[in-house]
Amino acid sequence: MEKVGYLGPKGSFTEAAAATLLPKAERLPYRSIPDTMDAVAEGKVEQAVVPMENAIEGSVNITLDYFIHHQRMNMAAEIVAPIEQHLLIDPARADDWKQVKTVYSHPQAVAQCHQFLRECLPDAEIAYTNSTASAAKHVMENPDENAAAIANDIAAKAYGLFMAQKKINDYDHNRTRFLLLTKGEKPFQNELITEETQYKTSMMISLSSDFAGALHQVLAAFAWRRINLLRIESRPTKTGLGNYFFIVDAAMKKDDVLIPSVTEELRTLGCGVHILGSYPCFSWEELNGAKAIPEVKHR
Numbered sequence: 001m002e003k004v005g006y007l008g009p010k011g012s013f014t015e016a017a018a019a020t021l022l023p024k025a026e027r028l029p030y031r032s033i034p035d036t037m038d039a040v041a042e043g044k045v046e047q048a049v050v051p052m053e054n055a056i057e058g059s060v061n062i063t064l065d066y067f068i069h070h071q072r073m074n075m076a077a078e079i080v081a082p083i084e085q086h087l088l089i090d091p092a093r094a095d096d097w098k099q100v101k102t103v104y105s106h107p108q109a110v111a112q113c114h115q116f117l118r119e120c121l122p123d124a125e126i127a128y129t130n131s132t133a134s135a136a137k138h139v140m141e142n143p144d145e146n147a148a149a150i151a152n153d154i155a156a157k158a159y160g161l162f163m164a165q166k167k168i169n170d171y172d173h174n175r176t177r178f179l180l181l182t183k184g185e186k187p188f189q190n191e192l193i194t195e196e197t198q199y200k201t202s203m204m205i206s207l208s209s210d211f212a213g214a215l216h217q218v219l220a221a222f223a224w225r226r227i228n229l230l231r232i233e234s235r236p237t238k239t240g241l242g243n244y245f246f247i248v249d250a251a252m253k254k255d256d257v258l259i260p261s262v263t264e265e266l267r268t269l270g271c272g273v274h275i276l277g278s279y280p281c282f283s284w285e286e287l288n289g290a291k292a293i294p295e296v297k298h299r
């Protein structure tokens with residue numbers, strides 16, 4: 001049976017994303033995003049699912065940075081999922097959630113609920129964990145701590161916690177984009193792919209030097225070919241203040257003409273160009289119907 005690694009433990013949003021993309025694969029939890037990627041590089045699993053970007057909080061920087069600087073692999077598929085955060089506590093404290101002293105969660109989840117925390121739990125300490133599910137697990141394992149977790153309803157069930165406050169994310173349209181990563185360029189062969197499936201091609205582009213219009217030249221290479229760009233993200237190269245590379249997502253599948261020619265043109269301009277993957281993109285609703293978060297049967 002094929003294996004997929006995910007940011008665990010069980011009950012994380014990432015597990016639900018992995019279960020939806022690869023329902024037949026054996027799922028193996030890892031304790032951090034870098035550990036999850038290392039598992040692919042070390043051959044412990046053939047592929048892994050990690051969170052990449054959130055509609056409220058933006059990029060998951062650790063994913064992007066570890067991917068670029070430490071474990072360059074292939075982006076093989078994408079799923080965008082709705083994210084509903086809840087405040088979970090030990091059932092024995094069901095009526096006392098306002099007295100909670102510490103709130104545990106992943107930094108992305110905490111950021112998605114800033115306003116709620118400021119208004120409803122202004123004195124609570126925030127403690128960051130590797131994932132929302134590890135926060136829930138911690139609260140379950142430490143009933144004397146007077147703590148709460150921000151996590152989803154699957155984690156509430158998995159760890160026997162009470163949902164003291166539901167949907168505490170500050171904005172309704174909360175969605176996270178998860179990526180399936182593989183070691184080599186392994187096309188995602190799956191019955192989920194149809195004629196209508198949209199593709200993206202992600203590229204890392206570094207500018208040759210800093211001059212007026214350098215980024216404009218890069219964008220022009222896409223523009224005159226009418227390649228639609230869905231995202232441009234800049235991240236530090238970590239070589240000095242002010243040095244950045246760009247991650248660009250083009251709304252098309254890697255082909256034999258446009259992508260090779262834009263790559264060629266950018267290289268002629270002196271840019272570094274790496275194709276990070278060309279992959280099908282799915283929405284949660286497309287794969288799960290109207291159900292917000294599917295029941296994840298744990299293995």
Ligand SMILES: O=C(O)C(=O)C[C@]1(C(=O)O)C=C[C@@H](O)C=C1
Pocket residue numbers: 007011012013014015051052053054060083106108109130131132133175176
């Ligand atoms: O998968 C999880 O449960 C996580 O904690 C990770 C993560 C993320 O990094 O974006 C996943 C989805 C939510 O946006 C919040 C947290």
